[in-house]
Amino acid sequence: MREYTYHPTLDDPLTTTETSVLNSAGSRVVTNDYDSDLDATPNEAPTDRLYRKIEQGWTLDAGGNQVAFTDTTEYGYDANGRLTSIAGPRASEYTEIDYDATSARARRCGAS
């Protein structure tokens, strides 16, 4: 079963909740945070831009035990509303997107 909540004006889900594949008592929750404040509470005042994607669920650790995880990806924008950076979900993952008059160029930074 999969449940959604929706953005108040855009046709995009704010949250998607489904049963964890790994842990049937747990959930996998993807939250699209449209708030620009990036605080602990998503979607208090949703804008029309996705600022953060938070994925929470269950995974296995090195010993094969089920452990909860949270992965966060943050999106940055310039003054014209163009996507300029994608950070995460791993701490080492960071992509910058540069624009000139005719094109956009993505540059992946950091070790993967």
Ligand SMILES: [Ca+2]
């Ligand atoms: Ca917030």
